[in-house]
Amino acid sequence: MKKILFPTRGGLSSRANQDRAISLAKERGARLIFFHVTDIRFLNHMASPLLIDIEKEMDELATFMLAMAQERAEKAGVEARYVVGHGIFRQALKKVIEEQEVSLILLGAPQGRTGLTTLDFLQELAQELQTDTGVEVILIKNGEIIDHFTSESGEFEHE
Template sequence: MFKHLLVPTDGSTMSIETRDRAITFAQETGAKLTFFHVKPEFPIALYGEGALVDPTTPQQFSELADQQAKSILDACMDKAKTAGVACDSRSQTSSSVHGAIVAAANEVGADLIFMASHGRRGLSSLLLGSETHKVLTHSTIPVLVFRQPQ
């Protein structure tokens, strides 16, 4: 059925639980996994009275984001390889998390996006939005949303 899953991950607890479920799913179906991490773009500082100054340079920020992505993706790869699941990984810098996820799924030829729902509800969901919801809205391939039972 599904042979290539894109698994977006941000290193959060929910994302790690979703990674583990995706690995189990891949073991059962013989699917390949591609782990994907979206790195943030350098924050644009607002100048003027009362503005906060970030002492990090764009290069330092990029290096830290690369290190974080490598750490998160290496952990995913190690876990999948230990389970005997074929996998690879990639990361991309983007200000549009959902857009990067949808584009990555298409680029790698995934036939399913397997991702977490962080479970925001009510006003926080309305104000913050949901990357998962945006992926569901914009993806042309199936999206499996894993929610941790409460």
């Protein structure tokens, strides 16, 4: 079965993109993997035992948000699961792509000004992921496909 990877923060602003990920998985008959990365590097100045507690709390919150997304997908008839990664987003993303043998990556642009990522960043990341992994990458915003990165016959194509 094909696998679609959808990295998400899991909040309300991600809902339209999550819905699109669910519908795309249903259309393609694919398993959907919701993915979140916990990165606590910004807390490096804190005591180590406290960092462990904070990372655990952040993982629990991510697990709760992803479990809700998984439940919505399953109610729509899509086989779904979730994975929580750790560390630098780009590295964790490439690791899970390889481990899960993903055939499609959906990157969702945040609604409005709620996210820290920009469309330029996502396009650069999509191109890098497609080039490095050979996996098809689709960018979505507000539930709509806005860009598509694929490689046919070994050549890079950007729509």
